[in-house]
Amino acid sequence: MNPVACNWRIVLVRPRNPLNIGAAARAMANFGFNELVVAKPYEPTWQETRSAVGAEDVVRSARAVPTLAEAVNDAALVIGTTSGSRRHLKRDLVLLGDLPAWIASRIEKGGSRRRSLLKAALLFGSEKTGLSNEDMSHCHALVRIPTSAGCPSMNLGQAVAVCCYECTRQGMVSGRAPGARIHRSDPATAQSLAHLFDRAVHVLDAVGYLQPKSREAMLMKLRELLLGLGLTNYDARIMGGILAQIEWKVGGLKGEG
């Protein structure tokens, strides 16, 4: 297996045009991707989605979920797509063709050789606006499709096609590995990082660190920081334990106060 091969999920965030969901599914089927999730869907769009030629299986098994967090919870790598024309949060901005190198470095950052197939989510924003800053704060990296400055914004279905082509071309696509175990030296899943984050927020609230006015912006910043750390599952467990201890202590102090 190619060391950077992942088990991919394509996530469309708030797509507006049902034709684009079908088109994305067809491009996925063309290049051997099979898992499609639509996050925060506009209900009419989701209801009107029809399969494009050859993509019946992809569309039939597609899911809609109300939040982006649910769409990526079991993913160890969450990667957003962008034309690179807007200002971004502090995120690695990786050229599409350089994605394998980035994945390799991310795995290395975990400090050990990887032993299990990683779950990776590739996110595409809505047709008009792309991914929001809040969406991007859920990503470990942003991938830039190298479009020209004069016409940077791609059609959604075409962007999915180009990304799926490139992932396949570079051997980054692996099928399902049923029952694959998650190793402690694997990059932490989005879900375990989300738990860690919630716990951290709880502690920060308890100690009065978060101000109502700047709360949202600060949380986004902190989520970026956390995702940037490249924690393994083991790291996340350790840090979770530390936070639990602090929580307990802070709760105790409060109770005493």
Place this chain on the structure above:
Amino acid sequence: MNPVACNWRIVLVRPRNPLNIGAAARAMANFGFNELVVAKPYEPTWQETRSAVGAEDVVRSARAVPTLAEAVNDAALVIGTTSGSRRHLKRDLVLLGDLPAWIASRIEKGGSRRRSLLKAALLFGSEKTGLSNEDMSHCHALVRIPTSAGCPSMNLGQAVAVCCYECTRQGMVSGRAPGARIHRSDPATAQSLAHLFDRAVHVLDAVGYLQPKSREAMLMKLRELLLGLGLTNYDARIMGGILAQIEWKVGGLKGEG
């Protein structure tokens, strides 16, 4: 300049859906392509074509021509696209990612270092059927987009996007070179090969080689053979001269008969 950079023209052959022409134009604009020709258009499709976002310039300068020959006449390289799922004529079948190597070998075949920017045409067939065998007989090579066997056929706009992305990624795209001269050691243009071919057919008819029943199939075969030779402009001139001489002689014999 990258030695395999070409001045590209995208040719859509008989597209049925005007939205796909707009989508193709947008993908072209995304990746720095600007010349779009629609060959053998269904008139309603062509009339209903509207620009997609950001592709106004591409659509405004797009042309419709009644035959494929007219769409490629000044091109030194004519390359068809295919999912590779159908039987093909005897044509080099090149994986999309290997196109630069093929172009380099084609230039080398001309026997000398290339000195001018080549005009290249990239052909896409209609949504339902792709390129016909007759269309393919106008091509020097067929490029295969590496789609999966289970769903080989791509949406037209998405196929254009993937090819344009790949050409740009590999440095195969160069802007217009106004006033660029055609060198005698450059690969022969489609037009000069078409003239040569017409001349050859004329001779073959005169000598009674072509049978009415097999005529069309034989002509397609001969066109393939001619395009496979990798003639330079100089070669084409020499061969044209030879054929003219034969024509004259045959005509003379006929007159005497």
